[in-house]
Each structure stands twice: as C-alpha cells, then as structure tokens.
Amino acid sequence: MDRVIASYLPTSLYSLMSNQFSQEDLNDLEEIRLRVGHPAQLIFTQRHSFVDGFTFQATDAETLLARISDFSIYRLEEELKNGYITVRGGHRIGISGQVTVEGSKVQAITHVSSFNIRLASEHRGAARQLLPYLVDRHVHNTLLIGPPKSGKTTVLRDAIRLISDGTDQINPSRVSLIDERSEIAASFQGIPQHDVGQMTDVMSDCPKADGMMMMVRSMSPEVLAVDEIGRHEDVDSLMEAVYTGVQLLCSVHGFSLADIEKRPQLRPLIEQAVFDRYIILSHSPKPGSISAVYNRNREPITTALRGQAYEMDRSPSHSVNVHMGRT
Incomplete structure (x- = not known):
C-alpha cells in the first residue's frame, strides 16, 4: 500500500x-x-x-x-x-x-x-488496444463510452499519455486536459501526480465548459481531452472547440451507443457527426476491454475484442475476434 x-x-x-x-x-x-x-x-x-x-x-x-x-x-x-x-x-x-x-x-x-x-493507480498501456481506431496519421475525434467500473478514466488517462508522448503510429501532440474532478491527472497543488505525457497541459478543478475555452485560447492545443461530458454547456464548448481545428478526446457514461443517442444534451454532437469514433468500453473480461467500435456514421467497425494486454504484460499476444456488420 x-x-x-x-x-x-x-x-x-x-x-x-x-x-x-x-x-x-x-x-x-x-x-x-x-x-x-x-x-x-x-x-x-x-x-x-x-x-x-x-x-x-x-x-x-x-x-x-x-x-x-x-x-x-x-x-x-x-x-x-x-x-x-x-x-x-x-x-x-x-x-x-x-x-x-x-x-x-x-x-x-x-x-x-x-x-x-x-487509491490512485496507473495502468500504462491500458489504451494501446485503442490506437488502431484512435489514430490514423492524426487523432480522430473520439468519444469513449462506458458504464461505471468499465475503466473509462484509466483508458482516457493512458490515451492522453500516448498521444502526448507519441508512438510508432503518431507523432507527439500538444494535449490540453480539463480535469474538473482531478481524477485523470490527479494534480496535487497544480502538479499532475499521474503520467499524462510530457506535452500535456492540465487545467484541474475547473468546470469543463470554462476550462475548454480557456485552454483553446491560451495553450493552442492540438488535442483537447475532457472526462465525463454531459451538460449543455459542455456540448456548447466542444462544438466551439472543434471548429477551431482542435481534435477531441472525451468520455461519457453509458452502456451503449444507443444510450448516448437518447440523451438530448448530447444530440448536437451526434447529429453533426462531431466524433469520428465511438468506442464502447466494458468491465468484462477486465476493465478497459473494448466491446465495440463505431465510425462517425455510427456504423460498427468491430466488436468483441479480446486478448488486450497492458504494457507490463509480457505474455504472447492472443487472437482478436472481429465481427463485421454486427451491433
């Protein structure tokens, strides 16, 4: 401990x-x-x-x-x-x-x-299985969807780190993180206690809507990251941010894409196809597992991924089951 x-x-x-x-x-x-x-x-x-x-x-x-x-x-x-x-x-x-x-x-x-x-904990590599869907020469506007205990915050934190530091798939990017509840970077006296990448700037304990606009104006981010969107003002700020050319990486509570489509506050983001990727997370077989991925038209790309491993897991990789055309 x-x-x-x-x-x-x-x-x-x-x-x-x-x-x-x-x-x-x-x-x-x-x-x-x-x-x-x-x-x-x-x-x-x-x-x-x-x-x-x-x-x-x-x-x-x-x-x-x-x-x-x-x-x-x-x-x-x-x-x-x-x-x-x-x-x-x-x-x-x-x-x-x-x-x-x-x-x-x-x-x-x-x-x-x-x-x-x-207790704060980091799982380095928790977002690596997302990379084929998250980036393709640039970061796709992405919405992570999952119920409580599905690993949304853990996956979002690691995705921010990977995008900020860069990988074989993407060059390092400037990331601005609005951490309203201080759960992602876990800042203490303004200093992140979790590794969110060397090119990430954090605005903690700040309302999301205000923080997004402050970061866009002052830090010139390439990627804007925010956890647990859902209020009308959050959506308004996201809509304004995306038209400045910044890429979005967000998370939201939900069990499925259908859950999100029913929420009136999020409807402008859905109807205007702001997100290129909708990634559904599950706690089974372990938190952070991907259960489905959809494109900007809300068409399934793949479902039921298995065999995901964190970076510290050095065991051989397993097969990945891909089911096309299923919801």
Missing part, C-alpha cells in the same frame, strides 16, 4: 489490514471506506471485505481529517465544498457528513462521518 495512505490511517487499522490480508490483496486494493460506528470496508477489484476487530470512531474521523489537511482544515475549505480532497500521490478522499448551506450553495461539510479513500 502507498506510504501516503498508510500514514493517514489509524495505526491499529493499518496493523490489522497487514495481518489479515496478503500483500497481493493489498496491491489489488481500490478503495478504503470508513464510516463512524462501523468496521472498515476494503474494496478490491472483484470483491470487498471488512477488517475484523476494528470499528471506526468519531475520534478517528477527526484525526484522519486533520492528517489529510496537514492540520489546517481551513486550507482545504474550497476542496471540502466539493466533497473530496486530492492528496499527494493523486489519491482522492471523498467525504460525507452534515452540510452547511447558505443561499442554496454548499458552504462547508461539517461533522464528517464517512470517508472513501480511492
């Missing part, structure tokens, strides 16, 4: 976790959920478990909040209003509790009773 996260946890909890779970288990850990009055819950890739012999107390919550804020909670007031804190290493800690509202706006979250510690 990352040393930063270990230093935040109650000493007794960390000791029990080390005794009850193997190092292999802890390497597979994705989230630690702590709720006052309840045992600690560990979320792994394919399962979850509770830590025996430990109950998270109100005093533990106070200590944890002090530790993650470096004992200066006022320094993180703005982040706390969003319901999460990004700490060194790119880890993101969500919080919930009693909310103070003033004029219909959240002013603070007080009496914090729950924490969701999401």
Whole structure:
C-alpha cells in the first residue's frame, strides 16, 4: 500500500489490514471506506471485505481529517465544498457528513462521518488496444463510452499519455486536459501526480465548459481531452472547440451507443457527426476491454475484442475476434 495512505490511517487499522490480508490483496486494493460506528470496508477489484476487530470512531474521523489537511482544515475549505480532497500521490478522499448551506450553495461539510479513500493507480498501456481506431496519421475525434467500473478514466488517462508522448503510429501532440474532478491527472497543488505525457497541459478543478475555452485560447492545443461530458454547456464548448481545428478526446457514461443517442444534451454532437469514433468500453473480461467500435456514421467497425494486454504484460499476444456488420 502507498506510504501516503498508510500514514493517514489509524495505526491499529493499518496493523490489522497487514495481518489479515496478503500483500497481493493489498496491491489489488481500490478503495478504503470508513464510516463512524462501523468496521472498515476494503474494496478490491472483484470483491470487498471488512477488517475484523476494528470499528471506526468519531475520534478517528477527526484525526484522519486533520492528517489529510496537514492540520489546517481551513486550507482545504474550497476542496471540502466539493466533497473530496486530492492528496499527494493523486489519491482522492471523498467525504460525507452534515452540510452547511447558505443561499442554496454548499458552504462547508461539517461533522464528517464517512470517508472513501480511492487509491490512485496507473495502468500504462491500458489504451494501446485503442490506437488502431484512435489514430490514423492524426487523432480522430473520439468519444469513449462506458458504464461505471468499465475503466473509462484509466483508458482516457493512458490515451492522453500516448498521444502526448507519441508512438510508432503518431507523432507527439500538444494535449490540453480539463480535469474538473482531478481524477485523470490527479494534480496535487497544480502538479499532475499521474503520467499524462510530457506535452500535456492540465487545467484541474475547473468546470469543463470554462476550462475548454480557456485552454483553446491560451495553450493552442492540438488535442483537447475532457472526462465525463454531459451538460449543455459542455456540448456548447466542444462544438466551439472543434471548429477551431482542435481534435477531441472525451468520455461519457453509458452502456451503449444507443444510450448516448437518447440523451438530448448530447444530440448536437451526434447529429453533426462531431466524433469520428465511438468506442464502447466494458468491465468484462477486465476493465478497459473494448466491446465495440463505431465510425462517425455510427456504423460498427468491430466488436468483441479480446486478448488486450497492458504494457507490463509480457505474455504472447492472443487472437482478436472481429465481427463485421454486427451491433
């Protein structure tokens, strides 16, 4: 487990976790959920478990909040209003509790009773299977579609890295990333904690619509990357950006292309064929798997890809099943 996260946890909890779970288990850990009055819950890739012999107390919550804020909670007031804190290493800690509202706006979250510690992780090579569809001498305007836990953010992050650094298929490109929730680059004090490429500029904790226009005007990107589009203002900014000649790399929640076609906010992007590629991601057989690829006319290019491997997987490549003309 990352040393930063270990230093935040109650000493007794960390000791029990080390005794009850193997190092292999802890390497597979994705989230630690702590709720006052309840045992600690560990979320792994394919399962979850509770830590025996430990109950998270109100005093533990106070200590944890002090530790993650470096004992200066006022320094993180703005982040706390969003319901999460990004700490060194790119880890993101969500919080919930009693909310103070003033004029219909959240002013603070007080009496914090729950924490969701999401451990940051990178999977270099997670987007390599996308490259034949993503680039062809230049980057195609691409929309990644997938449900929760399908690996959208992981794949998008690695695609940004590959495009920024360049590959055998494409020269390095200037990428501007608008990271509204600081999930892709996981910036800490403005500095990306994840590798998003040497030619990538990041605007973090900024509304997507505003950030896109700021980046187009100030950073002259060749590729504009943004996660989880969906609001009318996001679409307006994307439409304006694409007409400046910048290429788009975006993601959106959805189980299929049909899901996206039904969303009225996204209709202008669909009707005007802004995207050259629609790539559907799935969590099966593992997060980041491609289940289908469509062209700008929403015609299937290929479906049911298998045998995808990350860069660290040195095993022989397997066959890829291609089904033409099927949805």
